[in-house]
Amino acid sequence: MLLGLGNLLLGDEGLGVHVLRRLVAGYHCEPPITLIDGGTAGLELLPLFRDHARILMIDALDSDRPPGTVSLIRDQDIRRALEVKLTLHHLGLAEVLALLALLDEMPAELVLIGVAPQRMALDLELSPAITAAIPAVIAALQSVLAGWGVRLTRSPRKGSKCAGAQT
Numbered sequence: 001m002l003l004g005l006g007n008l009l010l011g012d013e014g015l016g017v018h019v020l021r022r023l024v025a026g027y028h029c030e031p032p033i034t035l036i037d038g039g040t041a042g043l044e045l046l047p048l049f050r051d052h053a054r055i056l057m058i059d060a061l062d063s064d065r066p067p068g069t070v071s072l073i074r075d076q077d078i079r080r081a082l083e084v085k086l087t088l089h090h091l092g093l094a095e096v097l098a099l100l101a102l103l104d105e106m107p108a109e110l111v112l113i114g115v116a117p118q119r120m121a122l123d124l125e126l127s128p129a130i131t132a133a134i135p136a137v138i139a140a141l142q143s144v145l146a147g148w149g150v151r152l153t154r155s156p157r158k159g160s161k162c163a164g165a166q167t
Contacts, residue, residue: 001034001052002141003045005059005093012067012117012130016058019137027138028155033145042092049100053108056144057093058137060130061114068129069116070136072144078112109148113140 004020007013017037024035034052038045049055061081063071073081079101082094100106115137118127126134142152 001036001048001055002145003036003038003048003055003057005038005040005057007040008124009122011119011121011123011125012115012127013060013120014124015060015115015117015126015130015137018126019058019134019141022134022138023141023152026155028153029145030151030153031149033150040092043095043099045093046096046099049096049107050105054148055107055110056141057110057112058141059093059112059114060117060120061112063114063116065116066129067116067118067127068133070133070140071112071114071116072140073112073114075110078110081112081114111144113137113144 002020002023004016004018006016006018008017017039020035020037036048038048038057057078061071061073063069063081065071071081079094079097082097097106097110115130115133118129138152145152
């Protein structure tokens with residue numbers, strides 16, 4: 001499952017959802033995978049995490065790196081990366097991961113592609129630094145998915161999409 005996270009009303013915070021929409025509009029996955037717009041959901045994501053063995057998340061992530069820096073974080077390191085909360089959905093995501101660990105129901109593989117934001121303010125658009133980072137985010141997605149046996153390619157035909165998109 002691929003999960004795009006973020007608040008579209010807060011500029012760079014909406015990165016995960018923006019990338020997910022780009023994938024739905026112009027990419028093909030073989031075999032098909034489930035794409036979920038997780039938005040700002042918190043504990044509501046718990047059933048999704050229980051139902052999938054591999055979860056790949058995309059989100060803006062606070063870091064000490066320059067804006068637009070892409071980080072690939074895996075498994076237990078994700079909980080540490082979420083210690084600094086950019087918005088309330090990070091609190092919810094941290095709680096989901098803590099509950100899964102407590103219940104011994106953690107997915108077999110969990111990956112977060114995080115991007116250091118430039119601007120977290122009321123705005124529907126991504127900042128220039130984050131927009132410029134999107135090709136690197138997609139390359140990271142392709143790399144992780146390839147390791148899972150999924151081929152993510154730019155769709156040459158209109159209407160050819162990754163399957164299973166849910167919002």
